[in-house]
Amino acid sequence: SALQKELQKQQPGKGGSLGKVVERRTRRKPQSAILIGGIDNVMVRFANCCNPLPGEPVTGFITRGRGLTVHAKNCPQVLASDIDRRVDIEWDMQRKTTRPVKIQVVCSDQKGMLVGISGAITNADANICSASVHARGDEKGTNLFEIDVENLEHLNRVIREIKKVKGVNRVERIKN
Incomplete structure (x- = not known):
């Protein structure tokens, strides 16, 4: 090389x-x-x-x-x-490490959504490094999370867990 x-x-x-x-x-x-x-x-x-x-x-x-x-x-x-x-x-898949990744969650603007989403992230065994929550005014909320994940499979597991939360419309990875 x-x-x-x-x-x-x-x-x-x-x-x-x-x-x-x-x-x-x-x-x-x-x-x-x-x-x-x-x-x-x-x-x-x-x-x-x-x-x-x-x-x-x-x-x-x-x-x-x-x-x-x-x-x-x-x-x-x-x-x-x-x-x-x-x-x-x-x-090196033998070495266990975490990498930060940003995800955006669009959901209904209703009470308890943040609790449900953060619970889903925790259930998927990921750590939240930062969070930003915004009500958009159209009865929807946009949430930006930076989380630590071990690999792509772990990120996909986190996304699947978040999608199970009632009121979540869309979850996507954000790349700069």
Whole structure:
């Protein structure tokens, strides 16, 4: 892969921004659940544009000075990028981690909806990081939640639980 070739050319700390990224990363505890062709200690960040979750097909993009950015494989931003800077990566499904994801819930504007929705999220074993609730004036409410989920399957379970709540009209994942 392009990342492996670049790493073979450079010794960590001996010139080149990628070498510095690798050296700096070795001092930190590994936090990502990403496998990069068997290479460890690469600084990894997740793209805000598509916010990929474990279980979704992903691709890596080598950024200048910031290591590797993980994108969903079908992300328009990565599809429009330089193909030579893309690398094959995959999720390390053995590592248990959570990722934040935003969901929007459109529902009836009635008493008890927030309790029902938050209960459904809890029943699906997800944590609510933030919530925003708005009455729209057309007897509907729009709720935006940021929740922590383990993977795509977990997100789908949360969505199914929320859809069971009486008065919920629509639930969808929000990508930036």
